[in-house]
Amino acid sequence: MIDTTPISVCHGCDATVDMARDFPFACPNAGGENDDIDHVLVPTYDSGEFITGTEANPFLRYRALLSPYRLGRSVGLPDDAWTEIVGTLERKLIAVDGRAFRVTPMLPQPALAKALAMNATLWVKDETGNVAGSHKARHLMGVMLYLRILEAGKLPAAAALRARRLAIASCGNAALAAAVVARASEWPLDAYIPPDANISVVKRLKELGATINVCNRRPGETGDPCMRGFRQAVQDGAIPFSVQGPENGLAIEGGRTLAFEMAEAFSAAGDTPAALFVQIGGGALASALWQGLAIANKSCFLPHLPRLMMVQTVGCAPFAHCWQRLSGVELADAVRHRSRFMWPWTSTPASAATGILDDETYDWWEAAKGVRETGGDALVVDEDAIMRAYKLSKMHTGISASTTGTAGLAGLLMTAARGESMAVVFSGGDL
Numbered sequence: 136m137i138d139t140t141p142i143s144v145c146h147g148c149d150a151t152v153d154m155a156r157d158f159p160f161a162c163p164n165a166g167g168e169n170d171d172i173d174h175v176l177v178p179t180y181d182s183g184e185f186i187t188g189t190e191a192n193p194f195l196r197y198r199a200l201l202s203p204y205r206l207g208r209s210v211g212l213p214d215d216a217w218t219e220i221v222g223t224l225e226r227k228l229i230a231v232d233g234r235a236f237r238v239t240p241m242l243p244q245p246a247l248a249k250a251l252a253m254n255a256t257l258w259v260k261d262e263t264g265n266v267a268g269s270h271k272a273r274h275l276m277g278v279m280l281y282l283r284i285l286e287a288g289k290l291p292a293a294a295a296l297r298a299r300r301l302a303i304a305s306c307g308n309a310a311l312a313a314a315v316v317a318r319a320s321e322w323p324l325d326a327y328i329p330p331d332a333n334i335s336v337v338k339r340l341k342e343l344g345a346t347i348n349v350c351n352r353r354p355g356e357t358g359d360p361c362m363r364g365f366r367q368a369v370q371d372g373a374i375p376f377s378v379q380g381p382e383n384g385l386a387i388e389g390g391r392t393l394a395f396e397m398a399e400a401f402s403a404a405g406d407t408p409a410a411l412f413v414q415i416g417g418g419a420l421a422s423a424l425w426q427g428l429a430i431a432n433k434s435c436f437l438p439h440l441p442r443l444m445m446v447q448t449v450g451c452a453p454f455a456h457c458w459q460r461l462s463g464v465e466l467a468d469a470v471r472h473r474s475r476f477m478w479p480w481t482s483t484p485a486s487a488a489t490g491i492l493d494d495e496t497y498d499w500w501e502a503a504k505g506v507r508e509t510g511g512d513a514l515v516v517d518e519d520a521i522m523r524a525y526k527l528s529k530m531h532t533g534i535s536a537s538t539t540g541t542a543g544l545a546g547l548l549m550t551a552a553r554g555e556s557m558a559v560v561f562s563g564g565d566l
């Protein structure tokens with residue numbers, strides 16, 4: 136039994152949300168008039184201990200580090216209740232997608248390291264075999280487990296829960312992950328997609344039972360029409376089944392499991408790489424990796440942190456530009472003046488790495504904190520590097536990752552250091 140219910144704290148305004156009573160999704164203070172604060176609810180983990188199990192499923196293995204589990208225990212649910220919920224979902228995920236959540240490989244890739252003339256280890260985290268084919272489902276499984284715990288514990292926030300549909304604005308890996316997790320949970324999902332969405336993704340979303348809402352741009356409209364549709368749905372009562380921290384801070388937490396796995400792999404090998412290269416679009420992946428590694432480091436499980444190197448492309452680099460603007464600025468000040476540091480990319484985003492073309496890095500602040508605290512950097516790569524990374528991955532690893540999935544490697548190609556061990560995440564396969 137855990138004594139207190141877990142809380143989320145907004146990193147911008149310090150608002151706290153008790154997860155048993157209110158949804159830890161968007162900050163309750165977000166959207167205020169003349170408010171320039173970056174509001175994101177961050178699930179807290181104060182125990183300082185890096186507690187892991189031995190299970191192959193990361194949502195069992197790291198349950199003590201996850202707030203939905205701690206919520207369940209704090210309201211009297213036994214450990215078995217969590218195992219039962221995760222196990223039931225696992226069986227349904229296998230039926231829907233043929234895959235379940237497993238600790239994914241984090242292995243040295245000597246042939247790739249050799250091709251890069253490295254004389255140190257090149258670690259590759261392979262997410263291509265994860266549920267729905269990318270890391271995205273980790274974010275959404277965390278949210279779904281929270282919803283299931285609310286139901287199982289009959290908690291105040293569970294009132295009329297099943298009457299609320301899930302909503303997501305995406306037509307890529309995030310939408311596929313949302314549709315798989317929603318289908319396995321028998322929870323209806325609305326996907327808000329643009330008219331030019333990838334046909335095979337739309338087909339799969341329909342097969343998975345998602346309701347498709349095509350969002351056309353209105354005359355004179357500047358923002359993303361899909362986000363407009365999504366936000367309207369959430370205002371009307373839908374659950375934000377989103378992988379963007381400002382819309383759903385809890386989604387970031389599920390992604391921390393990736394970092395916990397990395398920490399275990401590095402610790403077992405006695406080799407923490409000097410740098411970790413991460414492709415960054417909306418920024419949820421980078422935020423999650425930073426938060427997860429920081430937890431492992433705070434507990435001394437991981438004695439030092441790799442430098443976080445964020446990778447964007449010439450055709451869409453809002454985070455890299457934001458990082459330059461942050462030079463010499465206290466992050467505690469920047470979080471209260473969002474519009475001075477982060478704004479949407481002003482031309483039409485373009486790159487072969489289509490998964491990182493978010494015109495805004497929604498989760499910029501946590502990502503920037505990770506870069507700042509680890510002594511990392513933000514890199515901008517050209518299309519030649521994106522394609523070289525993609526081809527090298529095909530030639531020298533057995534992993535079939537997409538151009539987005541290998542974009543972090545493009546960042547490594549740009550750097551001169553070859554004598555220190557490095558890590559990249561192959562975050563997804565071809566769509």
Ligand SMILES: Cc1ncc(COP(=O)(O)O)c(C=O)c1O
Pocket residue numbers: 269270307308309414415416417418419420421490491493539540562563564
């Ligand atoms: C395979 C893959 N990798 C990385 C990313 C970037 O993740 P984030 O948007 O959280 O920065 C995406 C986003 O769609 C993706 O699909």
